[in-house]
Amino acid sequence: MPVHDHQLHEGESLREAARERLTRQGEQWTGMREAVFDALAGFDKPASAYDIAEAVSKAQERRVAANSIYRILDLFVGANLARRVESANAYVANTHPDCLHDCIFLICDQCGQAVHIDNDRLTGGVRDAAKEAGFTQTRPVIEVRGTCGDCDPN
Amino acid sequence: MPVHDHQLHEGESLREAARERLTRQGEQWTGMREAVFDALAGFDKPASAYDIAEAVSKAQERRVAANSIYRILDLFVGANLARRVESANAYVANTHPDCLHDCIFLICDQCGQAVHIDNDRLTGGVRDAAKEAGFTQTRPVIEVRGTCGDCDPN
DNA sequence: CAATGCAATGTTATGTTGTAACTTGTCCTC
DNA sequence: GAGGACAAGTTACAACATAACATTGCATTG
Known part of the structure; x- marks a missing residue:
């Protein structure tokens, strides 16, 4: 019994919603940010910044430092595009970025x-x-x- | 309004309760474990394993490796003598080790x-x-x- | 008491997670 | 095309955590 309705996104739609949301906050939706978001959303479980760095590195066929990933993840968490799982030192994509609540x-x-x-x-x-x-x-x-x-x- | 009564310990009494508890579990109360417990209980805020290693090193005037501290902290957490604060990567002494509940x-x-x-x-x-x-x-x-x-x- | 076994601790090394400081690149504007 | 603003890259390191193996000390037992 869902407490309230909200749009659950996936794939293209999810990326689109994330882009929408981020740009609406006055932030840019760059290639790098998209790559990080795609990588994050591609995991079926919480992913560490280093997991994501590896995934993005592979996808882009160049070395991407964890460092840059952290910056973008922090941005995502601040913009509600991602959540940090504290007890796992890991991150998950938020499938309904427009809906703000504790989880x-x-x-x-x-x-x-x-x-x-x-x-x-x-x-x-x-x-x-x-x-x-x-x-x-x-x-x-x-x-x-x-x-x-x-x-x-x- | 306390939900239930339980003994809150401090200082000597707390150490004694911890010793009691640990030995009752079939574990030994060694000098090292006492030193770690005292150090942990001496902090007024959650302490990292490295903080404790430093405190114990100072107290004993010899170098104690973080490693050993982790082992003992794990034991303490398992025996309910200490709690881990996940979001701070740190530990606190449990002031009522005989009382088992979520906190x-x-x-x-x-x-x-x-x-x-x-x-x-x-x-x-x-x-x-x-x-x-x-x-x-x-x-x-x-x-x-x-x-x-x-x-x-x- | 020597030999043995075992638990606790020590030692060294390394893996994982997270930041800091500074540089470079890119885009926009004037 | 100079200058500003922001994204991303680079390098270095700090902080947190575990693995593997060696040593110590104590209890048991033959």
Whole structure:
């Protein structure tokens, strides 16, 4: 039961939505940024900056330093095009960049897959708890490490 | 309003509780482990393995490698004597090692302070959500980055 | 008590993740 | 085409983490 409707993109459409979003923020959609976004979106699990550097290097047949990737990933995270998975030191593309909310990641310790769920009741509760403790400008990090259904079919 | 009672330890008492707990698990309470625990408990904010290595090195007037610290920290986390703060790559002593539950950390981006709160309703909700998605052997990571009341007194 | 075994720790090396500082390239404007 | 502004490249290094193997010290037992 989805809490709200939002557009889920994939492939061309996703890249297009990302480009839209980024340019709307006054940032440029460059070849390099597109390459990084494509690489990121091409992974089926959270990818490290170095994973992405390798993928882009391969795609472009030239060496691309992790450094540059970090810059672009930071930009993406700031623009909601990507999310950082803290407990995995890795990043995932955001499939609905126009929709701004906290999210919860479930990460399988076996296969590395991450699934993303939304639950505003929970994330709101966490935000409230932080506020109550006097924290401001809060950014919740809610992740669950565990074993996914595919890896533990019991 | 505490959700439940539990013993909060500090200083001698905390070390004693930790020793108790560890030995009860069949592990040894060695001089090195005590030194690491004391160093960890001596920090007023989450400390990295390297911070602790430095503190122990100073206390013992000899070089202690980060390596050994990691081993002991892993042991501590496994025995509930310490917690890892994922979003800070750092560790904190657990002031009530006999009480097993999920916890929530609020970390100030300005001063690095971390405060620890318990809220079984929230952590339980996160666990339930993960279970619903087919995950087992779950270990929630719930942290909030933000600015603490001292750093932003508005 | 020597021999053995085992757990803890030490040592060295290396892998992984993340930043800093500065340079170069490109595009736009005047 | 000079100058500014931003993207990207380059080099270096800092910070975090693990692997592989050696050594130490203590407990057991023959």
